[in-house]
Amino acid sequence: MSGVWVGLDLGTQSVRALAVTGEGRVAGMGTRKLTSHREGERHEQDPEQWWHATALACAEALADVPDAEVRGVAVDATSGTVLLADTQGRPLTPGLMYDDTRAAAQVDKINEVGGHVWSQLGYRRMQAAWALPKLLWLLDEYGWNGVRLLHQSDFVNRRLVGHEVPTDLSSALKTGAHLIEEDxxxxxxxTLGVPGETLPFLVRSGTVLGTVCAAAAELTGLPEGTPVIAGATDGCAAQLGAGALxxxxxxxxxxxxxVIKGVTRELVRDPLGAVYSHRAPDGGWLPGGASxxxxxxxxRDFPGRDLDELSAAAAGREPARPLAYPLVSAGERFPxxxxxxxxxxLGEVADEAEHFAALLQGVAFVERLCFDYLDQLGAPVDGALTLTGGATRSAYWCQLRADVLGRQVTLPENAEPALGMAVLAASPGRRVADVAAEMVRVRATIDPRPGSADRFDDAYLRLVDELARRQWLPAEVAAHAHERTTR
Structure with missing residues (x-):
């Protein structure tokens, strides 16, 4: 593919823009910071700041890219971030961010009225931080006459094209969109009192929304007439950037x-509600969960320490005698x-190397349990596995995870959400998986060391049994983990 595609990632702390060639080379990048206002359960941002930061980051990324090479642009944003706007797209409210839980009082009513739909979609219950509770709160607080709901990416896309735009199914999941019927x-x-005219039309990620208008072109550096493609949430964007499609x-x-996300042809329904699925651009499904x-x-346990030095010491403690379940915060969500x-x-810790080894192995055991649970739900789990995130900077931990999982893992060169949006921007008329195969570069492939999976089996099953003993892990899930280990 000749040309350059632009991916825009609206994160919590910044907007990031990447201009990417068809071979996956980054031709330009730009970043601008965002600021938040937090107070208790509330987390807000100024929507106008999203647009100004996007325009500046995009212009920076395109500073050395000829206009004639720019082929398309797509935007991702945080999941569940919404606002109300007027019919001209002017914000009437702050942006209520993805982790704002002020609408908790709306959740029980939403689940009572819509529970049959949420069950069909596999996630069973909405949560306080999701977008539909926030929408009800906003309508109660600000009124509904002539207002429009905008997701974070909708606000930016509307500025790019200069008129109202549909929203993508990925962003609309937490607003209650019926992803099977795509409506x-x-x-x-x-029944919940949401006027139909408040909601945007729905399209799949990868749909052409329009083209860059003259006003947006002047601010962003995107040539007027550049196709604007419907994006996705930041989590789905990262999956696109990893090439796992x-x-x-x-x-x-x-x-x-x-966080683990995959690809299935059929919708995965989870009776526990730990796994929920986005709709893929090609109509398949993107199931996943967050632990x-x-x-x-x-x-938390080793602040400011030299992790490479600790990893070298931990390599001699396989498996570690102590057993760790290393939660970052209270409560578990997945598996x-x-x-x-x-x-x-649990168990006596001889020194800090053994403590460190137990933590690394504990996270890898939870990761293995996630795949055992996905297998129990009927999801295919035997395809390629890509590792991304900050932990991939540790070569030892990547090898350990491959060993514990007993499977080959791949490390992409660059898997950030903005790259995923560049992939999506290049996808109209093509399969997204084919585009990603050309644009996502592989940094390394790691095979498990011979016999390594068996070496960790006993420790892994000890953790499974301890979680079941505490009645956190259902007995049938523990039994499946045992059965899969002994296959």
Whole structure:
């Protein structure tokens, strides 16, 4: 593919823009900071700041890119971030961010009225931080006459094209969109008091929304007439950037916490509600879940330490004698739902190397349990596995995870959400997986060391049994983990 595609990532702390060639080379990048206002359960940002930061970051990324080479642009944003605007797209409210929970009082009513739809979609219950509770709160607070709901990416896309735009199904999941029917559940929303004219039309990610208008071109550096493509949430964008887009493939993102997302042809329905699925651009499904374990436990227990030095010492403690369940915060979300869960470290710890080794192995065991649970739900889990996130900077931890999982893992060169949006921007008329195969570069491939999976089996099953003993992990999930280990 000749040309350059622009991906725009609206994160919590900044907007990032990447201009990417068809071979995956970054031709330009730009970043601008965002600021938030937090107070208790509230987390707000100024929507106008999103646009100004986007325009500046985009202009910086395109500073050395000829106009004639720019082929398209797509935007991702945080999931569940919404605002109300007037019919001209002018914000009437602050942007209520993805983790704002002021609308908690709306949740029970929403689940009572729409529970049958949420069950069809596999996630069973909405949560306080999701967008539909926030929409009801906003309508109660500001009124509904002549207002429009905009997701964070909708606000920026509207500025890019200069008129109203549909929203993508990915962003609309937490607003209650019926992803199977690809429409709003009008009976549910009418019962909840949401006027139909408040909601945008729905399209799949990868749909052309329009073209860059003259006013936006002047501010962003995007040539007037550049196609604007419907994007996705930041989590789905990261999956696109990792290139994990064929059925059975998975992307495991290990940062402060652990997030696993994959690709299936059929919708995965989880009776526990730990796994929920986005709609893929090609009509398939992107199931995933987020655990409360992750490298945040390392940062907490070993602040400011030389992690490479600790890793070298931990390599001699395989498996570690202590057993760790390294939660970053209270409560677990995936591979089981247990608000009462707490992290633990069992057994005598000889020294800090053994403590460090137990934490690294504990996170890898939870990752393995996630895949055992996905297998129990009927999801194909035997495809390619891509590792991304800050933890991939540790060569030892990547090898350990490959060993514990007993499978080959791939590390992409660059898997950030903005790259995923550049991939999506290049996808109209083509399969997204084919575009990603050309644009996503591989940094390394790691195979498990011979016999390594068996070496960790006993420790892994000890953790499974301890979680079941505490009645956090359902007995049938523990039994499946045992059965899969002994296959």
């Amino acid at each position: 709003w559940p009008s009976d549910v929303l009418a 064929t059925p059975g493939s998975w992307n495991s993102v290990l940062g402060t916490t652990l 409360s374990t992750g490298s945040g436990a390392i940062a 089981f739902v247990a608000p009462q869960a707490r992290g633990f470290l």
